[in-house]
Amino acid sequence: MRLASIHRYPIKSTAGHDLTEAEVQPWGLAGDRRYLIIDEHGDMLTARDEPRLLSCVARLDGERLTLTGPHADPFPVVPDGTLSTVDVWGTPVELTDCGDAAARWLSELAGRPVRLKWLDDPTRRRIGPPYGKPGDSVSLADGAPxxxxxxxxxxxxxxxxxxxxxxxxxxxxxxxxxxxxxxxxxxxxxxxxxxxxxxxxxxxxxxxxxxxxxxxxxxxxxxxxxxxxxxxxxxxxxxxxxxxxxxxxxxxxxxxxxxxxxxxxxxxxx
Structure with missing residues (x-):
């Protein structure tokens, strides 16, 4: 058996990109699912509810995240350092806001007010029992790294x-x-x-x-x-x-x- 392909999704519920190699970190592939989108109520928004998110391609080049979509020019994301708490599948997690410009770009794509958030410290989200051991953590993936x-x-x-x-x-x-x-x-x-x-x-x-x-x-x-x-x-x-x-x-x-x-x-x- 062999590894046929590797896939990274920097923003949860948007299109990702393929890799030929990747760094495995304790919480997942480097750069994978470290961002998510919230709606106007502050709740996590996924493509289950807003399929238009799948038309956004989020690509990492080193630490630089660039968004591309059918509605606007490519957009480089710069988190602004403001922390807020978002409920991620029942767990409150502190995330960093990515600024008003990113919010406008994604809101135009989604057709509704949204904001982009970044998990700057992936050790904040722990994997609880029965699946995780003490010290296990996960990025913003649904349940596992x-x-x-x-x-x-x-x-x-x-x-x-x-x-x-x-x-x-x-x-x-x-x-x-x-x-x-x-x-x-x-x-x-x-x-x-x-x-x-x-x-x-x-x-x-x-x-x-x-x-x-x-x-x-x-x-x-x-x-x-x-x-x-x-x-x-x-x-x-x-x-x-x-x-x-x-x-x-x-x-x-x-x-x-x-x-x-x-x-x-x-x-x-x-």
Whole structure:
């Protein structure tokens, strides 16, 4: 098995960019999900509620974050140092504001008043039990520092979706893009859903533990290219991959060590 691709999303719920290599830090890939967008009420805003966020591409060059979108010229982000508390999935986290100019740029994109916030200190957000150990932290990702998916599992899911379409007398749709699942790392060479059984693994020289499978939400039903909403893959996952009242695709990882990973690195199950 090998590492097929690496993906970084500097702003939660916006489009990210691909990397050939990345630094693994205790809270995730360097620069990954360190920013988020809040609405006019101060609540976290994601593409589940505002799919237009997916048309914003956030790209890091060193420490410099630049936003691009279909509505305006590229915009360089400069946090202004003002702290405020934002609720991140039930946990209050102090975040730094990124200024009025960034707010105007993103508000025009979203069609509503929003602001951009930055997690300047990722150790502020701890991973509580039962999934984390003392000292574990996570950036602004939903629950764990990294998400791993495999090409084999997506291929099997696409087969199930095609079979279901034929049963309904429909034309099988095009295969789904892995972008719908927003993974940090994608692996080639596994058997379909073998990752369900992994407990610890190593990519290159960096070791990880698996916290749990990743339960999937409605965001996966939004085409990241067109932002059109549909029924897949939730409909098919509900048929083949549903337990504990949730549907599952991919696994969540916490780094046990740090270091660089790169595309082509071997993956070893420990």
């Amino acid at each position: 990294l998400l791993l998916t495999t090409t084999a599992s997506l291929a099997r899911l696409d087969e199930w979706i095609a079979e279901g379409a034929l049963e309904r007398g429909e034309e099988p749709p095009a295969p789904l893009s892995m972008r719908r699942f927003r993974p940090s790392v994608v692996v080639d060479g596994a058997t379909p859903f073998a990752e369900d059984e992994w407990k610890r693994l190593r990519i290159g020289d960096v070791a990880f533990r698996v916290t749990k499978g990743c339960d999937r939400c409605v965001l996966t039903t939004i085409d990241p290219a067109t932002r059109a909403k549909g029924k897949e893959p939730i409909r098919t996952l509900s048929r083949h991959r549903k337990w504990d009242g949730k549907v599952w695709f991919g696994i969540n990882l916490i780094p046990d060590t740090t270091g660089r990973i790169k595309v082509g690195d071997p993956l070893t199950v420990l």
